[in-house]
Amino acid sequence: MLLLMQNLGSASSAMEDNSQKTEDTSTEDNIDTDHKNNQTLRRLVQNREAARKSRLRKKAYVQQLENSRLRLAQLEQELQQVHQQGVFVANGVAADRGHSVVGNGALAFDMDYARWVDEHQRLINDIRLAINSQIGDNELHLLVDGVMTHYNELYKLKSIGAKADVFHILSGFWKTPAERCFMWLGGFRSSELLKIVRNHLEALTDPQLMAIYNLQHSSQQAEDALSQGMEALQQSLTETLSSTCSTGAGNVAEYMGQMAIAMTKLASLETFIHQADLLRQHTLQQLNRILTARQAARALLVINDFILRIRALNSLWLTCPKEY
Structure with a gap:
């Protein structure tokens, strides 16, 4: 009996331990x-x-x-x-x-250029819609020719503008500040635009790629030659204007002679701008011959989109808050 009681106590104790562990x-x-x-x-x-x-x-x-x-x-x-x-x-x-006042030629050019930009954007939009609608190559070729002709009108406007105010055209004040960072002799470098087109056009054949590369190389050489000519002109003007700094009564004749020589040299600026535009015009024409109608249309879109992004960048830069 005592043993039974002990067993029951042990069992009860074990149950309590298990219950505690479970809890x-x-x-x-x-x-x-x-x-x-x-x-x-x-x-x-x-x-x-x-x-x-x-x-x-x-x-x-x-x-x-x-x-x-x-x-x-x-x-x-x-x-x-x-x-x-x-x-x-x-x-x-x-x-x-x-008589006309100084600056009227620049203002007239700016207004003509603004109208040219509006018309150019309309022509580019026509090409974009045409590509998306998959029209025939013949119709697309006509649209491309229309843009090419419109570019020729720009070069004519710039020629007239340079005669009125060569510094205005050369400095690029008719474009946005961001665009002026990319300008060279009153416009964009043809070689740089060719590089952008070559990198973004698809389905170019090996002969087309080689032709574009050769055109880019020749454009770069012509640009270098014009840049060297501009540097030589600037150096020549510096030497002419700094040959004597005296403007006393006894040196008036010499001073006026130097100004006349400097004015003659300065007149060649118009020629440099004209030659740079001829290079840009020739490059576009050659590119148009290398590409098919559809590729040429896309190339014009690539160039236009690049310029639009520069203008958008300029707008964002002007409106974003600056930290000082």
């Missing part, structure tokens, strides 16, 4: 589960916060682009108004005095 295990499992749930909840909160910040950044970026677009449109409108007012004033003064 401890259950508590630990609950703690682990709560910890995991807390981690999951924390990750969910972090993910939601990251997504919210991402949406806010995207919204701010889109708003900045929209503000830049509106600001660009406002700037273009203001510029157009200034041009119109400037030409009106210039024409009024010219009518009063019986």
Whole structure:
């Protein structure tokens, strides 16, 4: 009997120990589960916060682009108004005095160039729509020829503008500041545009690639020759203007003689701009002969898109906040 009582006590003690262990295990499992749930909840909160910040950044970026677009449109409108007012004033003064005023030629060129850009964009849009609609090569060839002819009109406008104000054309003040960073002798380098076209056109044959490379090389050589000529002209002008710095009464005749020589040398600037435009014109014509009608159309789109991106970059730079 005593032994039975001892056994029953041992069994009861074992059951109590097992019960305690079960409770401890259950508590630990609950703690682990709560910890995991807390981690999951924390990750969910972090993910939601990251997504919210991402949406806010995207919204701010889109708003900045929209503000830049509106600001660009406002700037273009203001510029157009200034041009119109400037030409009106210039024409009024010219009518009063019986002759054109200084700067009227530059203003006239700027307005003609603005109209040229609008028409050029319309022609480019026609080509873009034509490519997307898969029209025939004959019709596409006519559209390409229209853009090529339009480029010839630009070179004529620049020739007239250079006669009126060669410095205005040379400096590129008729373009955006960002475009002026890429300018060379009143325009873009043909060799650089060829490089862009070559890298972005697809399905070019080996003979086409070689022809474009050779055209790029010859354009680069012609550009180098013109650049050396400009450097020589600048050096010659420096020597002429610095031969004597005295402007006393006894040196008036010498001074005027030097100015006359400098003016004669300066007149060759117009020739350099004309030769640079002839090179650009020749390069476009040669590229058009190398490519098929569809490839030539895409090449014109590539060039136009590159220039549009420079203008967009200029607009964004002007409107973005600067840190000092």
